[in-house]
Amino acid sequence: MRGSEGGRGSNRFRRRARRVPLVIALVMSCVAPVAAQDDSWLAVPAPSVEGLEPSVAAQLERLREHVAARVADSGVPAADLGEAFGELGRHYQAYDLSELAERCYSIARRLAPEDFRWPYLTGYLKQSGGRLEEAVESYQTALGIFNEVPPAWVRLGLTYRALNRLDDAEGALRTALALDPTSAAAHAGLGQVLHDAGRFEEAVAALEKALELEPDANLLYYPLGLSYRALGDLDKAGEALVRHGEVGVRPADPLVDEFAQLTTGERVHLIRGRAAFDAGRFEEAAVEFRRAVELEPGSVRARVNLGSALAQLDQVDAAILEFEEALRIGPGNTAALFNLGSLRERRGELELAAASYQEAAGYSPRDAEVRLGLAEVQRALGDLENALSNFGKAVAIDAGAETGWIGEADVLARLGRFDEALSRLETAQQLMPTSGRIAHGLSRLLAACPEPSLRDGERALDLALRVAQAQPNVAHVRTVAMALAESGRCEEAAEWQGRAVDAAREGGDQRSAEAFEAARATYAAGPPCRPPIGVTTQP
16 A cells, blocks of 8 residues: 555664764854854755645744744854754654754754754755765764764664675664664664575574564564575474565664654644554554544545555555545545555456556656556456556566566456567666565566467576575476476476475465476476467466
């Protein structure tokens, strides 16, 4: 589900703090006093009131006027004026007015360079906005001022991890744990970093500790399961992966947690609801979004977010009503149209789903996810030419859209254009050489293309083995068997196919077990044992 503002509803040093940023900040405070001749940098940022609730606009205007009055008073100490700008910035950030917040923090930092809060909140703002390198610099500046703040080290560590600076991430997170050994967020972050680094035993210990401290954080069961699998403990891996959910863990952080207390009206509930939604607490999110709707019944954003939370709770009918009401209030809202299409697709109402996706594409023609949703439904309806067109548009918009590349190749194969299907997957594999999904689709086509002259068993086997070793599920095991069969290695193909048979039986899927057994018998009777004509890129 999409919220109203975007995606469906997310590195070793053990040094003490760096002192260089503090020196730089002190120098700045000497060369830029409040009484400087050119004080244009003290201009108080003002928001546009358009789209703001009257109570919110009034609150921000009062704060802005307060800061302006203090700027006009030459007797106000620099530190006090910095506090005023910083507080205004906090309110702007609480209302997602990020650009204005950053400008306020910048002024506050010049006025009060020894105040930890302003570079720290700047770092959080930049991290939230995906400006990770800049976030690192801001966090380091803050920690150079005061370094005994565990959540700051956690956020720095998570930013390093996002940048794939794993040694730095580990160092920051271990510093956080030295300051607060009970930080579930620090243990969780460290566990994920250690998993990324291939240190699976240490990863398991850290993730288990995080879950001990925060039992509801079921999102952690995924990296925990993968770590157990890498260690060869498949029983524990299976137990963990089954428990995988959407609830994460975040650091206890008073400076950030206070944002919700600064807001008023509809927005406070939207902000609280979004935080709960992002953490996988959908019942709590629905309560907050419903309160937002009650305060502002005409808010498209509140209704779309409430619908998204209800959909996650499988209250599909109620969710659809919210999306329809959002569209009555604000026709053309892409998030509402997309979510409505998604729910109609879930209910098997494919024609209605296609209509919703098509309307969304009309309003947002450069939205790759909308194109993918439309293409998937069109393919299910047998409208292959239009599905092909929309899969192609999706990858033209977003070259990293794996589903688009795979879908495009599958439709081309269904249309009998096998050489084009193979070419598209080859291109995708060059663009995304580490993508398991692309490698799997390519290996299936190379192993069992309905046009035998396009098959390449040895290359298919190389790709299929790499995918199966990384994730040994039934589909990947079957593809290895196909590649072995195409390569003439019939006995090995039968052995691998037997693993798929066993897995289907253990899972209680007797129908699939029988189908898999028929293929196993064909492989065992060979050579020859080439896979039958008719297999596409789909598992």
